[in-house]
Amino acid sequence: MKVLARDFYDREPATVAKDLLGKILVRRLGNGILSGRIVETEAYYGKDDPASRAYKGRKPFNELMFMNTGKTFIYMVHANWLLNIVAHKQGQVGGILIRAIEPLKGTETMLKNRKTKDMKDLTNGPGKLTKALAVTKDLNGIDVTKRDSEIVIVEAKGEDFETGSSHRIGVKHDLPQPLRFYIKQNKFVSKS
């Protein structure tokens, strides 16, 4: 099980977002491990991106996006925690929003966290997956390139899949280019 290194995140957000598909997100809890395969992501930029948290410049709450790559950036929208990974080239700003995962390990705990019995409904949305994995602001800024962090992203075994792309979901002012990426025909990608 190989943890993705920092240089993986030191690239264009859109490139990282696409390459993140199929990788495994690991959530380490005190008692066990939850994990899932990343099936849907979105790239966000800095001041050129009206939908980005960093659009209006550096603020205390978003400064993580300006700093070290490979760290989590977690914030709340509409009563949901959303999980991002900071990723951008040196001197730039950006991040990847994890929108959906396919549950692998610890599904029983996830079902309990989500209070549902429906597997399909478990992690097919950005707010749902954080709830299922017990991700909150407490985990903001942790380093996903360190093997012993509470959240880690690891290399997956080479399974082939087709990737699709589209405009981002739910954003008021999107950019012209498609910045959402997902694995085609995976039932855990959030639909809309």
Place this chain on the structure above:
DNA sequence: AGGAAGATCTACT
């Protein structure tokens, strides 16, 4: 104090 924010749930047609 007020409002906006990368969404979700529920309840209908």
Place this chain on the structure above:
DNA sequence: GTAGATCTTCCTA
């Protein structure tokens, strides 16, 4: 499938 209420922070005034 679509529409509407409502969820909780953090920013800006």
